Every structure is written in C-alpha cells, then in structure tokens.
Amino acid sequence: MIGAPISTRSLVESLLREDATIDAGELYAVAEVLGMGDQQVRLAVKRLVTEGRFTCVGRGRRAVLTATDATRADIEPDRAHVELAYAQDRGEAPWDGVWHLAGFAVPEAEREARAVLRETIRALGGGLVHGGLYASAHAWEDELRGAAHAIGASEFLTTLSTADLVIGGTRGAAAAQRLWDLDDLADGHRRLADTAAEALDRAPHAAHPERLALTVGLVAAFDRAHAPDPLLPPELLPRDWTGARARDLARRAWSTLAAAEADSPIRLLRWFDAPLQPH
Incomplete structure (x- = not known):
C-alpha cells in the first residue's frame, strides 16, 4: 500500500x-x-x-x-494554500501579530445559512473561541464576506481584528494551542512525512506506473494533512514543528518524481512546481 x-x-x-x-x-x-x-x-x-x-x-x-x-476547474489545487505553507517555512511570511475574528448569530429560520457560514469558517481554518465566535491568524474577511453575501446572510456576520487576543489567560502560542488540536495536526503531518520518505526511497528504482502511484499517494497525503491545517505562522507553533519537516520531505519527493517523469504530460507532476519555489 x-x-x-x-x-x-x-x-x-x-x-x-x-x-x-x-x-x-x-x-x-x-x-x-x-x-x-x-x-x-x-x-x-x-x-x-x-x-x-x-x-x-x-x-x-x-x-x-x-x-x-x-x-x-474543480480539481485545480489550492495553490495559495501551498504557497503560504512553503513561504512560512522559508521565513518569507512573518506574522504581523494580528488575530482575525468572525462571529455569527443566525436565526433558526435561516439555519441553512448558519451551516454555510460555519463550514466556510472551518474550511478557512477557523479555531473555535466559544459558541459562534472563531479566530484565525490570517486575514479572511474577504472570503467570509463573499460567502455571506452569496447566500444573503451578510447581516448575520461580524468580523473584527485585534492584536490582543486573550483566551483563558493565555496569549500567542499558548492561546493557539487552546484553539487548535496541534497533536492531531502533527499526526497528519507525520503520515505525510512517512509517505514522502517512502516515495523518495522507491522512486529511483520504480517503473512508470509505480512512480505515478507514488505521486498520487504523495499528493493525497499532502491534501489530508493540510485540509484541516490552519497554517499557523511559526510564531504560534512549537519549535521544530513537524509540518515544516513533512513539507520539506514532500518537496524533495515531488522533485525526484517529477525529474524521473520529465516527459510525462500528467498535470499532477507539475501542479506544485511554482508554489514550491522561493520568490
């Protein structure tokens, strides 16, 4: 497998x-x-x-x-998400110290709008502060307002930003650990690292179908690790965060697989080329 x-x-x-x-x-x-x-x-x-x-x-x-x-259109990767992850790993996207918060209070009669707002916030990596109030370390106002406008729920959405977020007496990285399950996120990245290491080990000796299978498996593992990841800036993460190590292994594995399949027209082998490069 x-x-x-x-x-x-x-x-x-x-x-x-x-x-x-x-x-x-x-x-x-x-x-x-x-x-x-x-x-x-x-x-x-x-x-x-x-x-x-x-x-x-x-x-x-x-x-x-x-x-x-x-x-x-549907199967294009979220290049912005990948670019941000690698830019943060390279130290090219320092955090400005601003927290972005969003809350909503939707009447029961509009519960479908409530579900859409909640899922949009979660998809953007929002951490639950308390009922109806979520936080992010990244600016997300345009996406949230766009989603609310699309379903006619703009009047129910509140956004604000602050540099002084205190949760249960904690700030900064300690507050982030209360908002997101970092252990669970780390487990996903460890699985990505294992998949990438396997790809690196097998790619040089693999035949064409196996190299493509390794690529598909690598991208699937990357997606699974990053779908729930809010991409917290390094300032809010433990030292030697496993996500950075996993992404570095994934980058090396992609490069190895892509080089071995240089003549292949499969788009998956080229999709992440730009996001992985320093600017």
Missing part, C-alpha cells in the same frame, strides 16, 4: 494530462499498483461519465477519457 487509501475517483482525476485527457491504459496500470481491480476502475469511470464529469471514447484499457470544463 502506498500511503493511506485513495479513492478510485481521486485516482482517475489525478491522472489528467495537460490536454485534459486520461489514458485508460495508464489508469488501469496505476490502479493495479494501488491494489484496485479492473471492475472497480470501470465502475468509477462509468459513474464519472454519468455525472457529466468526463466523456469517454473507446472501451477498457484502450479508452480515452476527456474532462469537462467544470471538472477541470
């Missing part, structure tokens, strides 16, 4: 080439390395075509899938 389990749908989308197509023969070969059977892949492709996410010409391993415009 390469890293944690990967869904067949994620595998299919990961093998998109620069021309928005997927070579089914390559798909089945990589799926085999990941322990997926042909029937599992066929069913996933059929569902994706039925949902209108891909079109398909041909059958079986000779088929060619083409992503629809909506699919291409």
Whole structure:
C-alpha cells in the first residue's frame, strides 16, 4: 500500500494530462499498483461519465477519457494554500501579530445559512473561541464576506481584528494551542512525512506506473494533512514543528518524481512546481 487509501475517483482525476485527457491504459496500470481491480476502475469511470464529469471514447484499457470544463476547474489545487505553507517555512511570511475574528448569530429560520457560514469558517481554518465566535491568524474577511453575501446572510456576520487576543489567560502560542488540536495536526503531518520518505526511497528504482502511484499517494497525503491545517505562522507553533519537516520531505519527493517523469504530460507532476519555489 502506498500511503493511506485513495479513492478510485481521486485516482482517475489525478491522472489528467495537460490536454485534459486520461489514458485508460495508464489508469488501469496505476490502479493495479494501488491494489484496485479492473471492475472497480470501470465502475468509477462509468459513474464519472454519468455525472457529466468526463466523456469517454473507446472501451477498457484502450479508452480515452476527456474532462469537462467544470471538472477541470474543480480539481485545480489550492495553490495559495501551498504557497503560504512553503513561504512560512522559508521565513518569507512573518506574522504581523494580528488575530482575525468572525462571529455569527443566525436565526433558526435561516439555519441553512448558519451551516454555510460555519463550514466556510472551518474550511478557512477557523479555531473555535466559544459558541459562534472563531479566530484565525490570517486575514479572511474577504472570503467570509463573499460567502455571506452569496447566500444573503451578510447581516448575520461580524468580523473584527485585534492584536490582543486573550483566551483563558493565555496569549500567542499558548492561546493557539487552546484553539487548535496541534497533536492531531502533527499526526497528519507525520503520515505525510512517512509517505514522502517512502516515495523518495522507491522512486529511483520504480517503473512508470509505480512512480505515478507514488505521486498520487504523495499528493493525497499532502491534501489530508493540510485540509484541516490552519497554517499557523511559526510564531504560534512549537519549535521544530513537524509540518515544516513533512513539507520539506514532500518537496524533495515531488522533485525526484517529477525529474524521473520529465516527459510525462500528467498535470499532477507539475501542479506544485511554482508554489514550491522561493520568490
């Protein structure tokens, strides 16, 4: 097994080439390395075509899938998130000491709007201060106001910023540890580090399908580690934060895999090139 389990749908989308197509023969070969059977892949492709996410010409391993415009837009990586993570690791994004807070009080009759606001805040890495009030170390006002406006809930959203956030008598890094479960986040990064180390060890001797499988597994592990990560600045994290080490291993693994697959048109091998580079 390469890293944690990967869904067949994620595998299919990961093998998109620069021309928005997927070579089914390559798909089945990589799926085999990941322990997926042909029937599992066929069913996933059929569902994706039925949902209108891909079109398909041909059958079986000779088929060619083409992503629809909506699919291409959906599976682009969050480059800004990746860029911020690596910029912080390089010391290029020092924290200004400002906390950004957001709160909402939504009537019961508008509970759907309440759910949207809560999920938007969580997706942006908000830490729960207390009921209805969340904090972030990063400016998020534009995204929150945009989401509230889109659902007609602007009147329910409150935002403010402060350089003096005190939670239960704690400030700074101690306050951050009360807002986010750093142990859980660290576990996710340790799993990423293990996946990246495995990729580095296996890539030089791997065949083409295995290298692609290693790339898919690496990106999946990166996404799992970073989806819940608020990307706290180093000033709010423990020393020798495992996230920075994991990202460095991931960067080295990506570079190794991309160099070994220099002629491959798979977009996944190039997606993170720019965010990983110093500016």
